[in-house]
Amino acid sequence: MTHITFPDISPEIVSISLFGMTFALRWYALAYIAGLLIGWRLILRAIRSPRLWSGPAPLTADQLDRLLTWIILGVVLGGRLGFVLFYQPGFYLSHPGQILRVWEGGMSFHGGFLGVVIAALIFCRREGIMLLPMADLLALATPPGLMLGRIANFINAELWGRPTMMPWGVAFPGEAAQACATLDGPCIRHPSQLYEAGLEGLLLGLLLLWLAFRARSALHRPGLIVGLFFAGYGIARFTVEFFRQPDAQFVSADNPLGLYVHAGGRGLTAGQLLSLPMILAGLWLISRARRDPA
Numbered sequence: 248m249t250h251i252t253f254p255d256i257s258p259e260i261v262s263i264s265l266f267g268m269t270f271a272l273r274w275y276a277l278a279y280i281a282g283l284l285i286g287w288r289l290i291l292r293a294i295r296s297p298r299l300w301s302g303p304a305p306l307t308a309d310q311l312d313r314l315l316t317w318i319i320l321g322v323v324l325g326g327r328l329g330f331v332l333f334y335q336p337g338f339y340l341s342h343p344g345q346i347l348r349v350w351e352g353g354m355s356f357h358g359g360f361l362g363v364v365i366a367a368l369i370f371c372r373r374e375g376i377m378l379l380p381m382a383d384l385l386a387l388a389t390p391p392g393l394m395l396g397r398i399a400n401f402i403n404a405e406l407w408g409r410p411t412m413m414p415w416g417v418a419f420p421g422e423a424a425q426a427c428a429t430l431d432g433p434c435i436r437h438p439s440q441l442y443e444a445g446l447e448g449l450l451l452g453l454l455l456l457w458l459a460f461r462a463r464s465a466l467h468r469p470g471l472i473v474g475l476f477f478a479g480y481g482i483a484r485f486t487v488e489f490f491r492q493p494d495a496q497f498v499s500a501d502n503p504l505g506l507y508v509h510a511g512g513r514g515l516t517a518g519q520l521l522s523l524p525m526i527l528a529g530l531w532l533i534s535r536a537r538r539d540p541a
Contacts, residue, residue, distance in 0.1 A: 250414065251415060251417045253418055253419050253420055258402055258403045259272065260277060273399075274403070275400075275402075275403060278395035278396045279322070281395055282394075283319060287311065287388070289387055289388045289391070289456075290384045291308060291311060293459060293460075294306060294384070299466045305381050310376070314367075317370045321359070321362035322359045325363065325365070327354060327355075328358055329358010329360075330355040356393070360525075363385065367381060377469070379469035382473040383469060383471070383473050386455065386477075387476075390447065390455065391452055392448075393443070393444070393480075397440045397444035397447070398444050400440040404421055404423060405440075407437075407491075409436065409437055409439075409490055409491065410436055411435055411490075417436060423436055439487055439491040442491075443483065446487065447484065451480060455472055458471075470532040471532070471537070473532060474531070474535075475529065477528050478530055481525035484518055485519045488516045488518045488522075494517065
C-alpha cells in the first residue's frame, strides 16, 4: 500500500546534561516561543498602522509588552488545566502531583483559549482598554502559533489521525503503530496534525491577515476579526475531528470512534463538542459587527 514514511526528526532540537540533569529544547517549546513572538510582532505592526483604525489604536506598544506576560501565563496555565479537566480528570485527581509536569506533554487548545480570555479580561480592566478591539488583535496573532504547534505535534508523532488507505497516509512510529499492530503491514494514519496546521493556522491566518491589513474597514468593526477566528477555528477543528484519532480514554469496545456523546454509534467527539460554542460565539460576533457602521 502506498504511504509516506514518517520523517526521522528528533523531538529534541538540542539537549545538555548538567549536574546529572538533562535539559532539552524541544520543537514543541520552540513552536510556543516562536508563535508568541510572531503574534507580538503582528499586533505591534497593526497598532502602528493608523489607517487600520477608525480612531486611535486600542493599546500602546508599552501596554503590548505588558500584555505579552499575561498571555504567556494564560496559554500555559489554561492549556494545562484545560487538558487536566477536559480530557483526563480521573487520572489527575488520582495523581495530583502529575498536574504540574507540563514538560511531559498534555496541553489543550480550548483550555489555553479560555486562559487567554481570562488574562485579556483582567488586563483590559486594569489598563482601561476596550475588550473587542483587543480581542480582534489577539485573534489576528493566534493562527501562526496554532500552525507551528500542530507541526510540532507532527514531529512528536502525537495527536495522530485515524487509520486510512489514502496515499498521503503516514506510517507513524511508537504508540500510533502499536495501536493497530495486529494489521498485516504498517499502520497508516491520517496526518491530522498537518490538516489542522493548514486549516487552523495557514488558511485561517492568511484570511485574517488579508482582512485586517488589506480590507481596511475590518478593524473598524470591533468583533469582526475575532468572530471570524472563533467560527473559522471551530469549523476547522470540528471537520478535522472526523480524521483525528480520539483520545484513548474515550475509546472502548462499544465506543470505538471515541465519541464523547454517543447513541447508536452517532455523536460528537470531545473536540467537536468543545468547538460548537466557539462556532456559535463567532457567528454572533460576526452578525453584531456587521450591524455596526464601519
